Amino acid sequence: MLKVNKNYLNLPGSYLFSTIAKKVAAYKEANPDKVVISLGIGDVTQPLSPSVIKALHGAVDEMGDKETFKGYAPDLGYEFLRTAIMENDYKARGCDISADEIFVSDGAKSDSGNIQEIFDVSCRIAVCDPVYPVYVDSNVMAGRTGLYNESTGRFENVIYMPCTADNGFSPEFPGETPDLIYICSPNNPTGTAMGKDKLQEWVDYANNNHSVIIYDAAYEAYISEEGVPHSIYECDGARTCAIEIRSFSKNAGFTGVRLGFTVVPKDLKDSEGTALHGLWARRHGTKFNGAPYIQQKAGAAVYSPEGKAEIRALVSYYMENAKTIKDALADAGYTVYGGVNAPYIWLKTPDGMKSWDFFDRLLNDAALVGTPGSGFGPSGEGYFRLTAFGTHENTAEAVKRIKEISL
Numbered sequence: 091m092l093k094v095n096k097n098y099l100n101l102p103g104s105y106l107f108s109t110i111a112k113k114v115a116a117y118k119e120a121n122p123d124k125v126v127i128s129l130g131i132g133d134v135t136q137p138l139s140p141s142v143i144k145a146l147h148g149a150v151d152e153m154g155d156k157e158t159f160k161g162y163a164p165d166l167g168y169e170f171l172r173t174a175i176m177e178n179d180y181k182a183r184g185c186d187i188s189a190d191e192i193f194v195s196d197g198a199k200s201d202s203g204n205i206q207e208i209f210d211v212s213c214r215i216a217v218c219d220p221v222y223p224v225y226v227d228s229n230v231m232a233g234r235t236g237l238y239n240e241s242t243g244r245f246e247n248v249i250y251m252p253c254t255a256d257n258g259f260s261p262e263f264p265g266e267t268p269d270l271i272y273i274c275s276p277n278n279p280t281g282t283a284m285g286k287d288k289l290q291e292w293v294d295y296a297n298n299n300h301s302v303i304i305y306d307a308a309y310e311a312y313i314s315e316e317g318v319p320h321s322i323y324e325c326d327g328a329r330t331c332a333i334e335i336r337s338f339s340k341n342a343g344f345t346g347v348r349l350g351f352t353v354v355p356k357d358l359k360d361s362e363g364t365a366l367h368g369l370w371a372r373r374h375g376t377k378f379n380g381a382p383y384i385q386q387k388a389g390a391a392v393y394s395p396e397g398k399a400e401i402r403a404l405v406s407y408y409m410e411n412a413k414t415i416k417d418a419l420a421d422a423g424y425t426v427y428g429g430v431n432a433p434y435i436w437l438k439t440p441d442g443m444k445s446w447d448f449f450d451r452l453l454n455d456a457a458l459v460g461t462p463g464s465g466f467g468p469s470g471e472g473y474f475r476l477t478a479f480g481t482h483e484n485t486a487e488a489v490k491r492i493k494e495i496s497l
């Protein structure tokens with residue numbers, strides 16, 4: 091008897107982005123003369139940098155030459171890229187990670203969604219609230235979350251850790267002990283980052299409770315403050331409790347190129363002593379045929395001296411937008427968070443307005459689009475996300491409009 095995977099039917103609808111699209115379409119129809127600006131985009135807008143383009147061209151030429159043609163890439167990634175990652179992202183920061191603990195992939199979305207496969211269905215997950223939706227949704231598909239409760243906006247078997255202004259958007263240890271703990275820092279959507287001392291407490295907590303932290307560091311390149319760790323492996327003991335996921339999307343603009351990686355240290359074991367590294371290697375070998383050579387060459391170019399300078403310039407470009415938005419909002423009387431170690435600004439809606447009411451207000455009064463905080467989880471209610479991924483021109487125009495709305 092043909093039956094679908096019923097877990098999929100437990101997924102909450104993609105209400106957030108479809109509702110935004112509908113509201114924007116209706117506004118444009120009613121106001122054809124207005125130019126709508128989006129500060130809601132989660133995609134980059136600047137083109138790939140010269141070193142990356144040069145590496146892409148070079149790799150394409152190699153593929154067209156019978157002496158240098160490449161077929162299937164090694165499952166875990168080419169040595170040249172894994173070594174560059176190991177040297178630059180880990181060794182240079184004093185982290186003890188070897189090249190064969192790095193698994194190159196097509197990006198952080200796949201890895202953060204797939205990593206749960208190597209854990210038993212009985213494992214309890216803990217997530218921040220608000221949260222990047224992939225962590226919960228992929229566990230729903232696996233049947234790990236129980237049923238969705240419409241009235242609370244939560245799954246019955248998921249441990250939610252509210253992150254609000256009251257706790258500085260930093261999760262507190264939950265009452266129940268989770269097996270898997272998802273932490274994203276710098277954070278999407280709140281734009282805030284966890285300090286080293288706090289992350290060390292989480293590492294200690296995970297080691298004491300035999301939990302695994304799945305650390306999404308997709309925004310690592312945006313960290314500007316001292317005391318904010320670039321990798322969880324800067325913390326003592328992280329090799330026995332943490333998996334780290336990284337991406338080339340938000341730093342080098344690879345959203346359309348596709349490249350990322352996941353670190354699974356060999357010291358990471360389950361309660362019976364089974365190493366997770368071998369399981370993830372097996373999973374890669376069975377379900378993934380390697381990131382393309384062309385992309386991996388482009389990724390390696392990001393670590394060249396020119397590449398590093400170009401990536402710093404890209405990040406600065408977006409962070410100038412972040413500052414523009416943050417300063418303008420603060421001037422206009424808003425309470426704002428984030429925008430210092432991440433390209434996201436998380437604002438408190440004025441007068442306790444609901445997130446969706448503020449969305450309507452911004453769209454109708456200023457032709458501006460952002461993302462309602464409540465769309466990322468119940469604790470996001472009363473907050474609103476703006477992104478710094480636009481162009482300077484659009485950002486400047488958006489800021490002008492924000493200042494014209496009276497609070």
Ligand SMILES: *Cc1c(COP(=O)(O)O)cnc(C)c1O
Pocket residue numbers: 132196197198199200202222274278306308336337338339340344345349350
């Ligand atoms: C954008 C984003 C990703 C996705 O990265 P890709 O490498 O493009 O798949 C992962 N995690 C978070 C939190 C993100 O915001």
